[in-house]
Amino acid sequence: MNKKVLIVVAIIVVIAVIVAIVVATQNSGDKSNPEAQNVTEEVQDAGFMISYLGVDVTPGVPYDRNTIPEEGTYSEIPSCAFEGTDNVSTFAHVEITSAQVNGVETVYSVYFLDPEVKTQEGVAISDDRNKVIETYGSDYEELGNKITYTKGDVQLSFIIENDVVTSVEYVLVVK
Numbered sequence: 216m217n218k219k220v221l222i223v224v225a226i227i228v229v230i231a232v233i234v235a236i237v238v239a240t241q242n243s244g245d246k247s248n249p250e251a252q253n254v255t256e257e258v259q260d261a262g263f264m265i266s267y268l269g270v271d272v273t274p275g276v277p278y279d280r281n282t283i284p285e286e287g288t289y290s291e292i293p294s295c296a297f298e299g300t301d302n303v304s305t306f307a308h309v310e311i312t313s314a315q316v317n318g319v320e321t322v323y324s325v326y327f328l329d330p331e332v333k334t335q336e337g338v339a340i341s342d343d344r345n346k347v348i349e350t351y352g353s354d355y356e357e358l359g360n361k362i363t364y365t366k367g368d369v370q371l372s373f374i375i376e377n378d379v380v381t382s383v384e385y386v387l388v389v390k
Contacts, residue, residue, distance in 0.1 A: 262366025264335055265325050265385050267309050274369050274387035278313040278322045280304040296323065296389050308332040316387075327383040334371065334383065344378045 264273045270282050280289060280302070287306040294301040297314040301323065304311045310326040333339040336350050347362060348355075351371070356363045363372040365388065374382035 263364070263369040263371045263385060266335075267306065267311070267325070267332065272309075272311055272322050272325050274322045274324060274385050275316075276322055278311070278320050280311070280313075283311075321387070323387050325385040338373070338380065338383065340380050340383055342380045344375045344380070347373050347375070347380060 264271070266272060268284050270284075272278065272283075280287065283304070283306060285306050287304050289305075290303045291300040292303060294314055297316065299315060302313045302320070304313070305328075308328050308331045310328060311322060312324045312326075313320050314323050315321070316323075327340055330339045330341040334350075338347055338350050344362075351364050354364070356365075360375050361372055362375060363370050365371075368388045368390075370386045370388055372382075372384050372386065373380050
């Protein structure tokens with residue numbers, strides 16, 4: 216009689232573990248597109264991240280312009296970095312360029328249009344050069360008036376004129 220009870224308990228435990236694994240897998244996100252999963256996992260280690268109106272638009276993440284809760288304009292241009300076209304979504308404060316990467320629409324670049332939007336660390340157009348260096352450090356490349364920081368697969372660039380930030384752009388490093 217004790218053997219039967221132990222077997223029933225063991226079966227219940229196994230079923231509970233299987234149910235827990237299934238629930239955890241379903242809650243961990245959409246696994247139906249392995250390419251999208253890989254792109255997202257690669258970007259999680261990117262370092263520089265950016266969101267716009269609560270939507271992650273870090274270069275390298277999958278992108279759907281309809282997730283941005285703001286009206287914008289949309290255009291397509293021939294791609295310089297990828298085959299086919301780049302898709303340009305222009306919103307009130309940013310321009311987001313996306314392209315097909317491994318079969319997934321992916322953010323390629325985010326360009327700030329005005330001082331209303333800031334980097335995750337708080338730097339915006341109209342801030343001074345010192346704030347950029349105090350915020351991001353001295354490990355950057357400088358070419359003319361452009362300062363570029365690279366972390367993982369993302370470059371964060373600032374154009375600086377007369378010691379004032381006039382442009383901010385995040386770009387996916389294409390390998």
